[in-house]
Amino acid sequence: VPVVQMVAGGQVDFGLSGADEVLTARARGADVLPLFAVFQTSPQAIMTHESRGAKGIADILSSGGTLAIEPGLPYAAYLKKKYGFNKVKVVPYDGGVARFVADKDFSQQCFITAEPIAAKRKGSDPAAFLVASEGFNPYVVVVITRAALWKENPERVRAFIRATREGWRGYLHDPARANEVMAKLNTSMDAETFVAAAEAQRPLIETPETKEKGLGVMTRERWETLAKQLADLGVLEKAPPIDDLLVAAL
Known part of the structure; x- marks a missing residue:
């Protein structure tokens, strides 16, 4: 599913992407903004x-x-x-x-x-x-929206970020209820696998930085490092300006 294209095109208001995908999409002129990074350490x-x-x-x-x-x-x-x-x-x-x-x-x-x-x-x-x-650590499972929506209705975007943060906080505190729902949606995984996955991802989501600044936090430095790495690899022609990218997240 072309999530970035769907968000940028207005088919949906929010979606999930990776930080590298966000930067490459922005380089192509796509109207996307990152809001919340679930995985602070890439899995x-x-x-x-x-x-x-x-x-x-x-x-x-x-x-x-x-x-x-x-x-x-x-x-x-x-x-x-x-x-x-x-x-x-x-x-x-x-x-x-x-x-x-x-x-x-x-x-x-x-x-x-x-x-x-x-x-x-x-x-x-x-x-x-x-x-x-x-040394290559992009944010993964990044909630994104359109810059246009942020400009039109910033409070709706903020409310979505707050709800996302609360949802993840609840899951990390006790993943049992969420695991039950996911098990019904994905019958190929058994209960023990869901429990093991929840434990494996916890230290990648919760870090000293999230304990200080909140779940989903993103920094300008991390985005600048990734942009430079993608430019060095030839994925991007040049590293884009980061301040415009993080207007909603920061």
């Missing part, structure tokens, strides 16, 4: 088998085997530029963990809150390492 990770003895992503990329990853992802470009992919066989990522479970020399991209849990439930030995630890 994007590389997962390998514990039996391989890797201590980090550098070890995975230097020790051979197969790596399933979408080459168009900004964090894939970042890792390729930092370490190179010449010592691994890169194959497309097709979702799921079946190939991972079947092959001890197989590594793959993942969300640290999802695929490692699924692989472990299938009897495998996953070890996952956050891409954020390598």
Whole structure:
């Protein structure tokens, strides 16, 4: 679903995106503003088998085997530029963990809150390492709206941010009720997986900064760093001005 396009085009007033998608959309002239960042630490990770003895992503990329990853992802470009992919066989990522479970020399991209849990439930030995630890840490699950809506009705936007913050605060305090609802919507996941996912994502959402400034907080420095990284990777022609981007968030 082209969420950014739907928000920018006025089909919906709010949506969820990633910080890198917001910046690339803005560079194309899309009318989108970030409001609230759920994940302060990106859950994007590389997962390998514990039996391989890797201590980090550098070890995975230097020790051979197969790596399933979408080459168009900004964090894939970042890792390729930092370490190179010449010592691994890169194959497309097709979702799921079946190939991972079947092959001890197989590594793959993942969300640290999802695929490692699924692989472990299938009897495998996953070890996952956050891409954020390598220096690429965009906000993930970012609530967005249109700049036009912010100008027309800022109080509605503020009310939505407040409601979002309260919803996440309630979920983090006790995810049981939300897990019950999500289990009905996603019958492929069992109750234990929902519990494990809630615990895995908690430290990525709640940080010392959110305890001081509130859930969803975003900083100019983080956005400026990401914009520069995307420009260095060639994803953006140049880093855009950040102040205009954060008029609603700050």
